[in-house]
Amino acid sequence: MKLTSINTLRRTELRRAAFAVLQTEGVAGATLEKVAAHAGASKGIVLHYFKNKQELFEHAMREANKELAEDVAARLKKARTASERIEAIIAGNFDGRFFKPPMAHAWLQLCAEVPRDPQLARIQRVIHARMHSNLSNALRELVESDRVQPIALSISAFIDGLWLRLGLGTQTLVPEEAEALVQQFARALIDTGKPGRPGN
Amino acid sequence: MKLTSINTLRRTELRRAAFAVLQTEGVAGATLEKVAAHAGASKGIVLHYFKNKQELFEHAMREANKELAEDVAARLKKARTASERIEAIIAGNFDGRFFKPPMAHAWLQLCAEVPRDPQLARIQRVIHARMHSNLSNALRELVESDRVQPIALSISAFIDGLWLRLGLGTQTLVPEEAEALVQQFARALIDTGKPGRPGN
Amino acid sequence: MKLTSINTLRRTELRRAAFAVLQTEGVAGATLEKVAAHAGASKGIVLHYFKNKQELFEHAMREANKELAEDVAARLKKARTASERIEAIIAGNFDGRFFKPPMAHAWLQLCAEVPRDPQLARIQRVIHARMHSNLSNALRELVESDRVQPIALSISAFIDGLWLRLGLGTQTLVPEEAEALVQQFARALIDTGKPGRPGN
Amino acid sequence: MKLTSINTLRRTELRRAAFAVLQTEGVAGATLEKVAAHAGASKGIVLHYFKNKQELFEHAMREANKELAEDVAARLKKARTASERIEAIIAGNFDGRFFKPPMAHAWLQLCAEVPRDPQLARIQRVIHARMHSNLSNALRELVESDRVQPIALSISAFIDGLWLRLGLGTQTLVPEEAEALVQQFARALIDTGKPGRPGN
DNA sequence: AATGAATGAGAATTCATTCAT
DNA sequence: AATGAATGAATTCTCATTCAT
Numbered sequence: 001m002k003l004t005s006i007n008t009l010r011r012t013e014l015r016r017a018a019f020a021v022l023q024t025e026g027v028a029g030a031t032l033e034k035v036a037a038h039a040g041a042s043k044g045i046v047l048h049y050f051k052n053k054q055e056l057f058e059h060a061m062r063e064a065n066k067e068l069a070e071d072v073a074a075r076l077k078k079a080r081t082a083s084e085r086i087e088a089i090i091a092g093n094f095d096g097r098f099f100k101p102p103m104a105h106a107w108l109q110l111c112a113e114v115p116r117d118p119q120l121a122r123i124q125r126v127i128h129a130r131m132h133s134n135l136s137n138a139l140r141e142l143v144e145s146d147r148v149q150p151i152a153l154s155i156s157a158f159i160d161g162l163w164l165r166l167g168l169g170t171q172t173l174v175p176e177e178a179e180a181l182v183q184q185f186a187r188a189l190i191d192t193g194k195p196g197r198p199g200n
Numbered sequence: 201m202k203l204t205s206i207n208t209l210r211r212t213e214l215r216r217a218a219f220a221v222l223q224t225e226g227v228a229g230a231t232l233e234k235v236a237a238h239a240g241a242s243k244g245i246v247l248h249y250f251k252n253k254q255e256l257f258e259h260a261m262r263e264a265n266k267e268l269a270e271d272v273a274a275r276l277k278k279a280r281t282a283s284e285r286i287e288a289i290i291a292g293n294f295d296g297r298f299f300k301p302p303m304a305h306a307w308l309q310l311c312a313e314v315p316r317d318p319q320l321a322r323i324q325r326v327i328h329a330r331m332h333s334n335l336s337n338a339l340r341e342l343v344e345s346d347r348v349q350p351i352a353l354s355i356s357a358f359i360d361g362l363w364l365r366l367g368l369g370t371q372t373l374v375p376e377e378a379e380a381l382v383q384q385f386a387r388a389l390i391d392t393g394k395p396g397r398p399g400n
Numbered sequence: 401m402k403l404t405s406i407n408t409l410r411r412t413e414l415r416r417a418a419f420a421v422l423q424t425e426g427v428a429g430a431t432l433e434k435v436a437a438h439a440g441a442s443k444g445i446v447l448h449y450f451k452n453k454q455e456l457f458e459h460a461m462r463e464a465n466k467e468l469a470e471d472v473a474a475r476l477k478k479a480r481t482a483s484e485r486i487e488a489i490i491a492g493n494f495d496g497r498f499f500k501p502p503m504a505h506a507w508l509q510l511c512a513e514v515p516r517d518p519q520l521a522r523i524q525r526v527i528h529a530r531m532h533s534n535l536s537n538a539l540r541e542l543v544e545s546d547r548v549q550p551i552a553l554s555i556s557a558f559i560d561g562l563w564l565r566l567g568l569g570t571q572t573l574v575p576e577e578a579e580a581l582v583q584q585f586a587r588a589l590i591d592t593g594k595p596g597r598p599g600n
Numbered sequence: 601m602k603l604t605s606i607n608t609l610r611r612t613e614l615r616r617a618a619f620a621v622l623q624t625e626g627v628a629g630a631t632l633e634k635v636a637a638h639a640g641a642s643k644g645i646v647l648h649y650f651k652n653k654q655e656l657f658e659h660a661m662r663e664a665n666k667e668l669a670e671d672v673a674a675r676l677k678k679a680r681t682a683s684e685r686i687e688a689i690i691a692g693n694f695d696g697r698f699f700k701p702p703m704a705h706a707w708l709q710l711c712a713e714v715p716r717d718p719q720l721a722r723i724q725r726v727i728h729a730r731m732h733s734n735l736s737n738a739l740r741e742l743v744e745s746d747r748v749q750p751i752a753l754s755i756s757a758f759i760d761g762l763w764l765r766l767g768l769g770t771q772t773l774v775p776e777e778a779e780a781l782v783q784q785f786a787r788a789l790i791d792t793g794k795p796g797r798p799g800n
Numbered sequence: 801a802a803t804g805a806a807t808g809a810g811a812a813t814t815c816a817t818t819c820a821t
Numbered sequence: 822a823a824t825g826a827a828t829g830a831a832t833t834c835t836c837a838t839t840c841a842t
Binding site: 026027028029105108109111112113114115116121124125128150153154156157158159160161162164165167168169170171181184185187188189191192 | 226227228229305308309311312313314315316321324325328350353354356357358359360361362364365367368369370371380381384385387388389391392
Binding site: 431432433443444447452453 | 814815816817818819
């Protein structure tokens with residue numbers, strides 16, 4: 001444990017540096033040298049702690065998502081009703097600390113790598129699965145069972161779409177408005193099909 | 201550069217080859233050599249027709265989008281009502297000829313380049329603008345004016361989110377189901393806020 | 401003769417274009433494409449008239465020197481005495497039409513190629529030989545025979561040195577001043593060793 | 601970059617190799633690969649020590665001139681009178697260790713690059729300035745003040761002219777004779793205009 | 801653990817040159 | 822005669838990765 005303490009520290013440093021470089025330079029421009037420089041370390045050390053470049057960026061993605069996931073988890077704890085849980089999940093994904101152009105940019109960069117990096121794909125799947133499970137759990141209390149899956153997918157894909165737009169940087173998107181769109185969307189989907197209204 | 205027919209022909213060939221290579225190799229793996237080989241030409245000829253790699257891929261993106269845009273335009277022509285126009289736009293974006301993993305993959309690759317390629321960003325903006333304008337025109341006849349913009353953005357971001365999911369390749373998505381989700385989504389959004397129902 | 405007339409014309413055009421490009425782009429930057437563009441012709445035509453790039457630039461050097469040589473020859477005709485002939489030769493080498501930075505620049509570029517282009521070396525030798533012969537002929541009437549060669553070499557090397565300085569572009573040199581330096585130099589050399597003064 | 605001894609060593613090695621290759625291959629033929637091979641190193645290492653090709657050759661020029669400058673400086677120390685100082689400067693520029701065809705050839709190659717490489721131009725200017733200052737200092741004790749500048753320029757341009765001739769390789773020039781020409785030239789210039797003789 | 805020297809593979813790009821039209 | 826399409830060789834430069842210290 002003691003022995004890994006400094007080890008863990010360094011790895012975290014490098015992971016963060018990698019993510020930071022990704023934000024400004026993109027995946028192609030994120031060289032090990034730049035990551036090392038950003039972490040105030042030497043080039044060689046990066047591959048001392050990570051087997052190779054891919055592994056570093058895989059860890060960077062995991063790390064980046066962890067914070068967001070923790071934010072969502074914290075919000076879920078405070079939520080009392082199923083509706084509040086849905087709202088919490090959405091709100092967590094648009095927290096002003098995360099939903100920022102550089103962050104979205106880095107995330108988009110990593111997404112583009114997913115199809116060629118099986119490990120990254122696995123991480124991505126885990127992330128999506130958690131989100132889906134969170135949403136499904138809450139939705140089960142709100143809509144008929146056969147509408148749980150499609151609505152969960154719709155909400156999470158919509159969130160991704162807005163992150164993508166932010167990552168592209170071709171339009172301005174503020175967290176509050178983006179969140180409002182999704183909250184509205186979610187409510188519209190859930191309410192549709194409620195008794196008294198013709199579903200589709 | 202003169203627009204001789206052979207010129208146009210070759211450029212199209214190379215553009216297609218570039219897009220094809222993008223589908224299988226990603227942006228980093230799409231070397232000029234591979235593009236040339238795929239087009240059955242020599243490496244040198246690629247840069248004879250396109251100033252550089254960037255330009256080639258910019259044209260590839262334009263080309264790829266053009267077909268989809270034409271598909272949407274054709275469907276729009278047949279639409280009679282505003283609702284049908286919305287449906288046409290959505291349907292066009294999930295046409296089985298386009299909404300395929302390799303296509304989505306290539307598109308995602310290009311999206312990741314957008315933040316570092318101003319020209320690509322411009323193209324992306326044009327694409328989004330057209331989609332937005334198509335949606336807005338139809339929505340104006342269906343919802344109050346202050347709900348036109350948010351709904352148009354929601355629909356197009358949702359579509360992008362589903363394309364992203366397809367591009368990631370971490371889950372299976374068939375065109376029909378994806379389209380159905382968006383059609384449902386759109387209807388839910390439009391109907392919400394209609395007289396007789398509590399808006400939000 | 402008729403047949404070569406247009407031929408000769410084109411060759412002259414291209415030669416001039418080559419020299420012009422050399423002035424602005426240097427030997428490395430002087431591509432056949434630029435030469436062709438400067439002559440308002442197509443790339444292919446250049447090698448239709450000249451076997452290859454080297455040959456073109458060899459002709460460019462010859463051409464460039466020809467004008468200067470003709471200027472010197474014209475001045476020589478007007479000269480009456482040996483002293484005037486020396487002065488004429490020097491003056492011709494600093495004629496304001498030639499002694500200009502771009503010209504000197506191009507000349508320097510070609511000089512740098514001399515050691516690797518035997519044909520260019522031959523041309524250079526011819527140029528030097530003519531200059532040397534002109535100077536020697538005049539000097540023979542002015543100084544003892546054993547001082548003819550060294551003085552001729554000194555004068556011509558000094559002229560080259562000033563052209564080099566102009567070609568480097570690191571200092572300003574106006575034709576009149578440069579010429580005055582050489583004229584003074586020549587007189588000093590010739591006068592030194594005259595009876596009544598201690599030679600060396 | 602830290603100035604470790606190995607660093608300095610390697611850089612010197614590569615600089616020398618670059619200069620050596622320049623002597624035999626010219627600037628166009630001096631590829632990084634050849635330089636690396638000449639230094640017995642790998643291609644990659646060259647750009648590990650020098651940012652790019654230009655920088656390498658800039659350092660090569662500086663290095664080459666440094667030795668010559670040191671030779672001149674050593675000779676200047678031993679000189680007692682102003683005349684001896686002039687002689688020392690001239691002698692230093694024709695030291696048999698430097699005034700050799702390959703050296704002159706390499707120097708000429710670099711001169712041709714000066715107009716397109718501002719950094720190289722700066723170096724060239726420094727070199728000329730030092731020579732000019734050395735000459736001027738001595739000349740001030742020997743001739744009227746208004747003749748200092750022109751004579752200093754004449755001597756240094758003449759020296760350059762002879763180096764150019766040597767670099768062209770179109771004629772044979774031995775250091776001793778070349779030096780003698782300049783020494784004679786200098787004396788002639790200085791003596792001209794002395795009291796008792798008609799100046800010009 | 802840490803450094804940075806060294807390697808070598810690979811990629812974009814540039815161009816002279818050839819050739820079909 | 823003229824064009825410009827096509828080729829392919831050559832070169833610079835970038836980087837991940839390995840290794841000696």
